[in-house]
Amino acid sequence: MGNPVRVLHVVVNMNRGGAETLLMNLYRNIDRSKVQFDFLTCKEGMFDSEIESMGGRIHRIPYITEAGHFGFQKALNSFFSAHPEYSIVHSHLDKMSGIVLREAKRNGLKVRIAHSHNTGSEGNAAVKLYKWYAGKQIDRSATHFFACSDLAGRWLFNSAGERNFRILKNGIRCDEFAYSEHAHQEVREELGLQKNDFVIGHVGRFNHQKNHAYLIDLFVEIRKTIPRAKLILAGDGDLRTKIEKKVNSSEFAEDVHFLGVRQDIQRLLQGMDLFLFPSLHEGLPVTLVEAQGAGLPCLISDVISREVDMGAGLVRFLPLHDRSRWIDEVRKMAEIRPDRNLSHQPLAASGYDIRHTADWSQGFYLTV
Numbered sequence: 358m359g360n361p362v363r364v365l366h367v368v369v370n371m372n373r374g375g376a377e378t379l380l381m382n383l384y385r386n387i388d389r390s391k392v393q394f395d396f397l398t399c400k401e402g403m404f405d406s407e408i409e410s411m412g413g414r415i416h417r418i419p420y421i422t423e424a425g426h427f428g429f430q431k432a433l434n435s436f437f438s439a440h441p442e443y444s445i446v447h448s449h450l451d452k453m454s455g456i457v458l459r460e461a462k463r464n465g466l467k468v469r470i471a472h473s474h475n476t477g478s479e480g481n482a483a484v485k486l487y488k489w490y491a492g493k494q495i496d497r498s499a500t501h502f503f504a505c506s507d508l509a510g511r512w513l514f515n516s517a518g519e520r521n522f523r524i525l526k527n528g529i530r531c532d533e534f535a536y537s538e539h540a541h542q543e544v545r546e547e548l549g550l551q552k553n554d555f556v557i558g559h560v561g562r563f564n565h566q567k568n569h570a571y572l573i574d575l576f577v578e579i580r581k582t583i584p585r586a587k588l589i590l591a592g593d594g595d596l597r598t599k600i601e602k603k604v605n606s607s608e609f610a611e612d613v614h615f616l617g618v619r620q621d622i623q624r625l626l627q628g629m630d631l632f633l634f635p636s637l638h639e640g641l642p643v644t645l646v647e648a649q650g651a652g653l654p655c656l657i658s659d660v661i662s663r664e665v666d667m668g669a670g671l672v673r674f675l676p677l678h679d680r681s682r683w684i685d686e687v688r689k690m691a692e693i694r695p696d697r698n699l700s701h702q703p704l705a706a707s708g709y710d711i712r713h714t715a716d717w718s719q720g721f722y723l724t725v
Contacts, residue, residue: 361393364722365440367448367457369420371402373592373618374562375505375643376449376474379527382643384411386530386715392722395443397436399423403618416440421453426487433457437464444468445722447503451475451513455494462498468725471499472525473513476506476662477638479565501725508662509640525718527643528711531704534623534650536697544628548589548614555586555691558629558653560622560644561636563594568635568658571677573603573613575633578684580609583691589614591625626651631690634658635677641665645672646709652697656686669703 371377381404384394394413399420408415418436421429437443437460446461447470448454454471461469478488492513495502502522504510510522542552550556557576561567569590576588590600590613597615604613619625622644626632632648634657641662648655649667657665659674666672675682704710 361389361391362445362722363393363395363414363443364445364447365395365397365443367397367446367450367454368402369450370398370400371396371404371408371415373403373620373622375527375640376472377402377404378643379474379505379525380449381407382529382711383715383718384408384413386711387719392719397446403620421456430456430460433460434463437461437466441465445725446470447472449474452478452488452492452495455491455498458498459494468501469499470501470503471495471513473502473504473509473522473640475566475638475640476508476512476660477566504640506641506662506664508664526708526714527641527646528709528714529643529646529650529704530711531650531709534626534647536652537627540624540627541697544624548616548628550587550628551585553585555583556589556628556630557586557687558589558591558626558632559634560591560619560625560647561634561642562592563597563600565596566637566639567592567594568637568677569596569600570603571635572633573600573607575635575680575683575687576613577607577609578680579687580612582684582688586687586691587612587614589616589625589629591616591619591622593618622647623651626653629653630694631656631687633683633687634661635683636661637677639665646704650704654690654695656683656690667703667707667709 366380389412397416405415418432424432444466445468446466448457449472451473458469458471478485502514503525504522505527514522559572563569580586604610626648632653632655636658639661641664645655645665649669649671655672656675658677673686
């Protein structure tokens with residue numbers, strides 16, 4: 358048997374996020390004797406040791422925020438020039454993929470994939486202008502276009518022509534997220550939560566997009582009418598300190614638990630009663646797929662793609678401008694405490710079983 362095809366994935370780092378979680382789910386479920394994943398990153402990540410244990414290689418260059426435009430461009434060019442063994446590069450940097458794939462093209466890489474994981478850009482006016490410039494390079498530099506949802510594809514690839522992209526669904530191992538009453542109680546005990554507490558959860562980076570400030574404001578109002586309400590927040594990011602200060606200035610600080618980056622999200626979801634997700638924009642968040650896999654009711658902002666609803670009756674879309682509706686829906690959920698023992702058939706039928714996605718991706722990499 359020959360050596361496996363090595364695919365170079367480009368990310369900022371391999372911490373837990375939507376794109377990174379999808380990559381790890383794919384990596385764990387492909388036949389690594391046929392396809393191997395390597396990673397070009399800019400910072401250390403929590404998945405690094407697991408990647409190396411599975412035979413993956415991690416390369417590192419400085420990101421544009423450290424090196425500047427020309428420094429980043431030079432680092433990419435030097436890397437591709439020094440690693441002619443790669444013929445497939447798969448970039449997950451949204452608009453910044455344009456810079457990556459342009460340098461890959463200059464160095465003769467045959468297959469250059471741009472993958473959209475979002476529906477909007479972060480940053481000030483200058484940053485967004487630069488990202489616009491970078492994004493304009495995608496159409497002329499990429500050979501293939503992937504997206505996690507239709508909205509994400511239309512956002513990033515509008516210049517490439519409508520629907521000139523393939524949707525690669527953010528799948529999960531459905532059996533690993535199946536609800537367990539034993540795990541429910543075990544997680545709550547570990548976190549110091551009581552059996553009759555109503556536990557609201559959120560998983561996501563502390564950045565502008567995830568809208569944590571709005572979430573905290575909601576919880577303060579919720580707590581006034583649901584005395585047993587608790588909030589657990591998993592994740593880290595630039596705005597975490599600011600959000601912690603906001604929580605500490607409220608009268609319900611002891612009811613909010615900051616858990617940091619967790620590697621056991623499938624267990625953590627078991628201990629929740631409700632998932633709140635008031636994001637300002639999203640591609641198709643894998644954490645919402647995971648929450649539904651765990652049978653967890655989800656109240657989410659109506660700017661998120663309807664494609665995220667797996668048809669299990671667990672998702673309710675709500676407008677961000679109407680906080681009273683969010684509070685009313687939370688109150689209803691606290692009263693009825695929905696049954697968590699649901700079938701995984703809707704997720705599998707919707708194409709969100711990662712094994713199907715992994716099989717397709719493996720075939721693509723082997724034949725492209």
